[in-house]
Amino acid sequence: MKNRDMKEVEKFKQRNKIRTFGKNVPNPVETFDETQLPKYVLDVIKSLNYTKPTPIQSQCKSFITLGWPVALLGRDLVGIAETGSGKTLGYAIPAIIHINGQRLVERGEGPIVLVMVPTRELAMQIQKECQRFATACQLTVAAVYGGSDRATQHLTLQRG
Numbered sequence: 001m002k003n004r005d006m007k008e009v010e011k012f013k014q015r016n017k018i019r020t021f022g023k024n025v026p027n028p029v030e031t032f033d034e035t036q037l038p039k040y041v042l043d044v045i046k047s048l049n050y051t052k053p054t055p056i057q058s059q060c061k062s063f064i065t066l067g068w069p070v071a072l073l074g075r076d077l078v079g080i081a082e083t084g085s086g087k088t089l090g091y092a093i094p095a096i097i098h099i100n101g102q103r104l105v106e107r108g109e110g111p112i113v114l115v116m117v118p119t120r121e122l123a124m125q126i127q128k129e130c131q132r133f134a135t136a137c138q139l140t141v142a143a144v145y146g147g148s149d150r151a152t153q154h155l156t157l158q159r160g
Contacts, residue, residue, distance in 0.1 A: 016055040028058035038100075041093055044136040054086035088129045091115070096130075096137055107158075111142075120145040 009027050013020075018028060029035050031052055032045050056079050079087050095113040102112055117123050127143035134141045142156045 012058075016058065018055055018058070028055075029053060030058065037093065038097060040100075040137055041096065041133070044133050047136070048132065056081040057086045057090045088126050089133075092126075092130050092133065096133055096139065099139055100137060120147055 004027065012018075012028060012030065016028075032042055032050070035042075035053070037045075079090055081087055092115075095115075099112045105112065115126060117126060123143040123145045127141055130141045133139075140159070142153070144153050144157065
């Protein structure tokens with residue numbers, strides 16, 4: 001949507017209940033092809049039969065900006081949306097791209113990305129969603145949370 005008429009952009013944002021705040025907020029994207037994501041990410045998206053970005057992935061579906069256009073610029077962001085709206089991929093995909101841009105970590109180093117969440121259930125849900133992309137991108141995902149065997153989690157982290 002970078003080169004779209006501002007009236008068209010505003011219609012898209014109104015239709016999807018997108019409100020943005022801040023300076024130089026990028027326009028939302030309507031298709032995965034517009035994201036200019038790397039081919040390896042687009043291939044996974046297509047293999048999972050995702051047809052188009054959700055509003056929060058396009059930019060945001062509530063009060064504060066979130067999504068690939070903002071995250072890929074390295075900007076700070078906060079996203080507020082209901083469960084099942086695609087928030088996880090809104091930050092996980094830029095994180096995967098960031099990880100792939102780094103040198104390989106050596107034993108005892110890492111992690112490159114850390115996601116902190118308030119509950120074990122949410123940690124497990126995010127791990128499951130991220131694992132779908134991580135496997136295809138040759139990355140490792142680990143969830144560490146209370147109420148589970150600490151030794152097993154420690155071994156997972158040691159394996160990278």
